[in-house]
Amino acid sequence: MPPVSAAPSTAPRRRKAEQRAEKMEQILDAAEELFSRHGLHGVTLKDVAQRVGVHHTLMNYYFDDKKTLFDAVLARRAAVTNVQRTRALDDYEAASAGRPTVEGALRAFLDTDLDLYIQGGERWKNYAAVVAQVAAAPEWGADLMEQHFDPVVLRLVEILRKALPDGSEADIFWSYQFVTGALMLTLARTGRIDKLSRGACRSDDFAAVKDRMATFMAAGFLSVCRREGREQT
Template sequence: MLRDGTVPKMSSIDRAEPDAAPAAPRPRNHKARVREESIERILDAAEQLFAEFGYHGVTVKDVAKRIGVSSALIHYHFDGKESIYEAIWARKAPISAHNRLAAMRRYAEEAGDNVTVEGALAAWIEPDLNVHIENHDYWAAIGKISAQANSAAGWGAEKMTKYYNPVVLALIDLLKKAMPDCDEATIFWGYHFLSGAMTHNMAQTGRLDELSHGLCTSDDFASIKRHMAKFMAAGFHAICQGPSQGR
């Protein structure tokens, strides 16, 4: 509360989530550890299957077969396929969201009144690229699942909304600060194009490898990091400064 009794307006960055991601509770005994290990095996297998075949291409029986257990064990831990799918998102998407939000907060504090489009985009883009560079095997499948979800109405859009809307709105706030003369609708269109490009990168389809005859590879996240924010910033500037803005 301010001295005059009013409550300051919070930006999306400030209100999106706590400063630190909550740590997962550690199992207290052997039985709890065995249960958690069983759940992790199920989720690891299911994540790979969803990444490969999509949400509608996977059944509980497929997951059970992948790890060599009965479907009854899967149902002991989960209510069904949607329950497994939700658990996959819940264990990794909040980490991605937290990393991005933390990076944007740091950037906003460092930049002060000198926020740039490229700086804002880099703060939003690079945390996900960094984890792929550092531990690609752990993040590859959820990246592909996110790409599928971002292109799917209903079940996919719901997950993107649930886990990423606060972070997206925080980015929009930064972009508004960087481009105060750009109308809000145009900024949202810019984000729409950015989001599609970002999740396409995460899909790692191999299409780029084939097109370039191996000159470029779709899993070269270091090169994506080097080029993407600059490329996207140019697009934002183009649509915000062009004559068609707001039409």
């Protein structure tokens, strides 16, 4: 009886897949850093290739064009932050036993995200700056924000409606607009507050932001949504 031949080893194939995945991470990290500093239009595929240390033609093996690369950079960490924020919001609503507060909901949404930037180091802060750029891009930013972030934002709004049963839809959404505006300015790390405050505040001090933002924004929500006798527009 002839010997049974061993099944072909999958080790070389696995190593190749691991090498490809590792190279992809290197490309995404490099692109993330460059996009965070120079924006979508200030970076080329060749710039990314040079940062990674590969020939620029290899970039076309992984990505069709620069916009595809940018979208991949955004999607990679969006998946992480959305899972964590959704879980935090669900846990908060369950713990509130039907009586959520505005600040409690905002802390579940904002603090969970800020913790990623505090604990994740410079790479996560680079990603934060990319998100801030997307939010401020009038031509294509809204579509990407909708694609990646609208479900978790609407989950927050759902809880805020319960915390503010007398608040109008318009007031709640305008108040959220102001929250996200402040958050995006924070994520951009422009350095302006450093100069204005003469060093009392730092743009990259996300722990200080976490300590204050939800409390500040909750007061705004309550003030806007509980106004009495306001002029109807």
